[in-house]
Amino acid sequence: MYTTSTAFLDALQDAGVSIIFANLGSDHPALVESLAEARATGRPVPRLITCPNEMVALSAAHGYAQVSGRAQAVVVHVECGTQALAGAVHNVAKARIPALIFAGASPFTQEGELKGSRNEFIQWIQDVHDQRGLVRGYMKYDNEIRTGRNVRQLVNRAFQLAYSDPKGPVYLMGAREVMEEAVEPTGPLAWTPPLPPAPLPETAVEAIAGRLLAARRPLVVTSYLGRRHEAVAELLRLCDRLAVGVLESVSNYMNFPLTHPMHQGIAWNEPVQNEALAEADYVLVLDSDIPWIPTVNRPNPQATIHHIDVDALKQQMPLWYIPAAGSFQADVATALAQVNGRLDTLPADERLVGERRAHYGARHQRLDGALEALERPTDGGGVTPEYLVSRVRRFVDDNTIVLNEGITNYPVVMKHLRSGRPGGVFTSGGGSLGWNGGAAIGAKLAFPDKTVVALTGDGSYMFSVPSSVHWMARRYETPFVQIVFNNGGWRAPKFSTLAVHPDGYASRADDIGVSFDPPSDYAGIAAASGGALGLTVHAAADLDSALEEAFACVRTSKRAAVLDVQVPHL
Incomplete structure (x- = not known):
């Protein structure tokens, strides 16, 4: 029937x-x-x-x-x-x-x-x-x-x-x-797919191209432009041509290659003013929910700001605004192609472009050097988050998808992974923890031939319902590498409290209700639920061999692997 x-x-x-x-x-x-x-x-x-x-x-x-x-x-x-x-x-x-x-x-x-x-x-x-x-x-x-x-x-x-x-x-x-209910069968419906957002008005294209040409310190700020691979290519075209700096803010995708000399860093919750944002005289915000956090970090008040976004109104956010001279709802890949097309017809001041290139390139080198300096074990031979990501990076190739739910280590993963490939790294894009385990299964089902790596905090690991995740991974043959940054609790609530009450009672308390001591056996949960390889790493000297075993297990034995890596305690 x-x-x-x-x-x-x-x-x-x-x-x-x-x-x-x-x-x-x-x-x-x-x-x-x-x-x-x-x-x-x-x-x-x-x-x-x-x-x-x-x-x-x-x-x-x-x-x-x-x-x-x-x-x-x-x-x-x-x-x-x-x-x-x-x-x-x-x-x-x-x-x-x-x-x-x-x-x-x-x-x-x-x-x-x-x-x-x-x-x-x-x-x-x-x-x-x-x-x-x-x-x-x-x-x-x-x-x-x-x-x-x-x-x-x-x-x-x-x-x-x-x-x-x-x-x-x-x-x-x-x-x-x-x-x-019994019904009569009908044929499939041939409905027209929804139209994409309208392209930028010509007046907007002219204004944006003009500002990019004339500004001394033009800066692009983006968070999720990389969801459209074509947009990354258009942004690279723009920045290579005019030496425009790129700042990522709360990045959800690989938006711009971190190794590119125009990359000016990644901003998250750091309570400091970003140098590139402070000096910019023109800011082009592209697909960003949080381009800056005004209480601690804001653009130069004299800067002209334009905003292009697939969700320019931020319809799900009751409170949202930036002081933009123009805001346009458009597909960013299409909009950047329009701007690049207009720039093809306009002369650039090569002296100005050269000065920008030198300025942004010098800052990029300083940032890159600072990242490299962090990629070492602790003095006692322990594993820092930065060192951990730098060692994972050796196993990430063009056939790898990385899922980042590091929470307080979100920026560490994005910075030290140094991804330059659109579609190579993702975050959930939301704020409810526990996405990484299920998302790894979904990504593996979509691309069975790719290696999927989930980087997660210990809190987000438990939120992910690992008993269900690893049962599913075994039953449906979707093995992935899951690496737990085990810092012994919820570091994010502690940081939030200290940001508001730096000298309060909580700052002096031994226990504010965020510790996971004694810790669960995170690797053991996955092994018991789904037959995963479970390994615990305490020392930097043991990390490389554990990573080699984990990736071999997933890529060759087709079995999930969980590494519980002890990083400095919260």
């Missing part, structure tokens, strides 16, 4: 969904039956990946879409499963990641009036007033499937919005009776 669930699966297949990351429940009998029928008859439907934890399921869909650009589906159980997604919902929304979430709903009949009517006690308990409201503030679209007769239209509408810039997650729900 062809049901709403069958039509739903067909619609996902037509939309290019490869995988359903599923945490099934009592609201999914029709979906389970349709999947079984498809397997028995050979009808193509997306692959089902069983996810024991909902956060891991959506994090896997997040990672898959992030590295491939293709949205996947997540299926969860009524409002309980929807709530269990919470942290991952935040991440996909803030990172502008397309994903379709489908949740069942409690049956709406209780006397057997329709197939799927209530027959289990839990279905009264799980019937809530506004299930969609749990996630509405994070979704680009939410709706309820009320009949199978238009389920294809609803799925297409959902994906139309998920893929429209700024991209994001969408949410559908359907009760058991509706998902069991």
Whole structure:
């Protein structure tokens, strides 16, 4: 029998969904039956990946879409499963990641009036007033499937919005009776994909090109331009031509090669004024949520600022503004191509460009030297985060994807990995911890031939639900290297407290509630849950051999590996 669930699966297949990351429940009998029928008859439907934890399921869909650009589906159980997604919902929304979430709903009949009517006690308990409201503030679209007769239209509408810039997650729900409804099969829908944002107005192109040519210290600030590989190439073209400096702020991707002489560093939460930002007389902000933190670091007040962003309004942020002379919602790759095209027709002052090149190149050399000086063990032979990343770097090639959830070591990873390849390194783009484990599985499913490396703090490791992650990695043959920066607790809350109360009681207290002493056996959790290779490293002298064993295990033996590396205690 062809049901709403069958039509739903067909619609996902037509939309290019490869995988359903599923945490099934009592609201999914029709979906389970349709999947079984498809397997028995050979009808193509997306692959089902069983996810024991909902956060891991959506994090896997997040990672898959992030590295491939293709949205996947997540299926969860009524409002309980929807709530269990919470942290991952935040991440996909803030990172502008397309994903379709489908949740069942409690049956709406209780006397057997329709197939799927209530027959289990839990279905009264799980019937809530506004299930969609749990996630509405994070979704680009939410709706309820009320009949199978238009389920294809609803799925297409959902994906139309998920893929429209700024991209994001969408949410559908359907009760058991509706998902069991018999319907007539229909053919796939040929809907036009959403149009990209409009190109820059010619007046904006003229203004930006003019400022880039005339400024003494032009500076680009970006955070997630690297999500579009074409944008990286256009930015390189611009900076090579005019010697424009590039500052990354809270970088989520590889936006600009760290080894390039125009790279002026990466800014995060450091309580200092950035030199390049302070001296710039023209700032071009490209795809950035937090170009600077005004309480400690702000641009030159005399600087002209232009802002180009796929999400110029920052629709998910109630408070956001920068003093821009012009702000434009546009695809940054397209906009930079327009600016570069205009610059092709305009003469540049080569003396000015040469002076910029020398100035920015000299600062780049100083920054590079400072990074190199940090890449050594402690005096006692221990492992610093900087040394750890520098040793991991030797194993990262063009066929490697690195996922960075280092939290207080976010900038350490980005700086010392020294990636120069678009699509080589990612962060979650959000603020809810635990993304890295599920994302590693999703990235590996998207690109089975690539080596996936997850760098994580000990706190974010535990948030990632490693028991579920490593069970999935073994079952679905998605091995990855996971390296835990074990500093013994949550360093971020400690830093936040000291930033506000540098001389307060907490600054003198031995315990402020952020320590993980005694620590868990992080490597042992992965070994017990998924048969992963588990290694613990205390000394720098043991690090290289442990890394060699871990990468060989993943690349040759096809088994996940977890390194618990002891770094200086918080």
